[in-house]
Amino acid sequence: MVKTPCCESMGLKKGPWTPEEDQILISHIQQYGHGNWRALPKQAGLLRCGKSCRLRWINYLRPDIKRGRFSKEEEETIVKLHAVLGNRWASIATRLPGRTDNEIKNFWHTHLKKRIERSQLQLGYEASSAGTLMDMPQVVVDATSSTVKGKLLANDSLLSRKYPPAAGLGFYGTASSDISGDIIGNNSRSVIGDEMEFWYNMFMNSHHKM
DNA sequence: AAGAGTACCAACCGCCACTTC
């Protein structure tokens, strides 16, 4: 597939959006919807590429966006889902109404990842006894060898959709039995239920083979 | 008060998947 560079054509604006541009985009979408993102900026009279318009709308201007700090519940949900799904932010976002994949991704990198890394330094299983899920150690599940290593990590770089856990490149989840109860239990047949259940089963199968 | 270091987050880039022709 030939790649289609964003904002390739000259004269398209980049960088932060102005309130005027926001207003134009909002009123255009409210009036006509966003059937075709590529055509939208032209129709709306914006000097932006369609991709930029789409991102701005989805991550910032959408009326149902929830802004502000993540609640404790949201944090825990992110940690749990990340343990099962890896860096599939869009999937995680479907579980958190009003939150965008971008927001979750940023939050992960700026807060949760560090927190987990810190808890790894404290090392270990002793710390886990203290016990919130946020402080729990992580257990690596090697999907290829079906082994679970008692190792702590927070390496999410291998867990993108390009290298899903099934590829054997390191699937990990928290060593917590409440993953199933919470995620699968509460989410059965939800939007992402099937997909999550698949990865969950992968995790559990590997786990039980220990 | 000012400079350095750090944290945060909006936005861009490149790639992949899906759809259409």
Add this chain to the structure above:
DNA sequence: GGAAGTGGCGGTTGGTACTCT
């Protein structure tokens, strides 16, 4: 079946705000 167009996703960057010294 394959090329082209488009949407969507995750990784990354760069600017700004904030904190520390």
